[in-house]
Amino acid sequence: MLTLRNLAGTGLRVSPIGLGTVKLGRDKGVKYPSRFTIPDDQQAARLLDLSRDLGINLLDTAPAYGNSETRLGPLLQHQRHHWLICSKVGEEFDPQTGESHFNFTPEHVRFSIERSLQRLRTDVIDILLVHSDGNDLDVINHYGILEQLEQLKAEGKIRAGGMSTKTIEGGIETLKRSDIAMVTYNLDYQDELPVIDYALAAQKGIFIKKALASGHIAEASEADPVHASFDLVLGHQGVSSAIIGTINPDHLRTNVMAAVESLKAGPSND
Template sequence: MSLRRLGSTDIFLSPLGLGTVKLGRDQGVKYPNGFTIPDDKQALALINQARALGINLIDTAPAYGESENRLGPLLKGQRQDWVICSKVGEEFNQGQSSFNFTPEHARFSVERSLKRLHTDCIDIVLVHSNGEDQHIIEHFGILELLADLKAEGKIRAFGMSTKTIEGGLLAAQKSDAVMVTYNLNERSERCVIDYCATNNKGVLIKKALASGHICQAPDKANLESSAPTADQDPIAASMEFVFTTPGITSAIVGTINPAHLALNVEKAQAVLKAAK
């Protein structure tokens, strides 16, 4: 897969990224089916498979339970092969999420993530919003703190994982990139993507497959509006929908199933090849 520049930064990403919430947390997640967190051997095999398939973006967060702690040792010897995206703002302890958007906590969180990930620089750090995007941006100074950490060389790019249109637009104005929800069933944040495309900002997509729900019970009406036929493979339709939208840098897929990972890459590559 050809790499794509993240906005105006010097970071280049594969069109698909590997999400790692399932490496560290199985509570309070919104997937349609339960799953077993893979052991280290299985997790390393998945990471190696993703790298062999051309994926170079790996997405994690303190809110993903033990994900960061596990990735540090698992990426030993291959750190240079990966662009790591982590987050600040949300914590997950004893089965519960909590939020802290103060600059002091954000700095603490980044320093802790550096240690957990066994690295001296995190490529991308995003604010993990609780849904109050504008309030967080306007009242806490957290994006300014991340800009300071970028100037200090502790991170290479920063932005926000948003949940509102207004927050996404404001975050895009003040940072390098945003992460937005965009899939066959959820399209309201398209205007944020359009803004980023016009203003050379990076766009990461979360829930490109609606956390697996599109594969379970695709919305026929939505599929019909984006695909040639209503019975088209939902994964192919989803990849076509995402990767024919201008401005998107990369989409995160959080699978721990090797066959699903290979299929996701195959479908994405088919769309990307046809678009050339």
């Protein structure tokens, strides 16, 4: 069973593993090692129940995850109080083409957050991140998008904000101007470690994406790559939570148990 930890600087308490929900809403244009079938509502509800039983309280979704938000809205009715919802702005997915496009204008940010609130059937989104197109600093500086998130926070529409970044410079600038950066960090890719180090020193939040390399971690050379992954990711005191996207209950249990073992052996940021 996972124990909640402080999401630095926000007043929120978050599970060290979050459930990524892209597979609840989208099966086109994704980079997983094997094909999958989007679960029906009954299967999705069971997955959420299992996640809650395992101590997970963080759900990661986005408009770019197909109809993930739309499905989560009714599924979370009567249990909304249990969950922290992390959604995003900036990336839009076209289910017809399987392609994405990006829009960071103030008008679109406002439209996107209102749409997400409606889809998720909630009056506040706990964490809102900008879905970067890779040009992190341009998005931050040209559009003033992190200041837009601060305005949404002042209005009570979100509780914390930040960006899912792709560069060291963008990650650090995000942490200077907002609450949370989501970065890639795993056994095969550790380039963005300076962002995590900065977050620890500045007491800001860090979410990890692709902690298991989008399912490709089984190809790693370690004897037990899942345990080794969590030893690395959760062993850093700057990490608030690692987002793991799975629709397989057995995989979810295995991942959480591996995370629990790593947390027992490593440092805590409670």
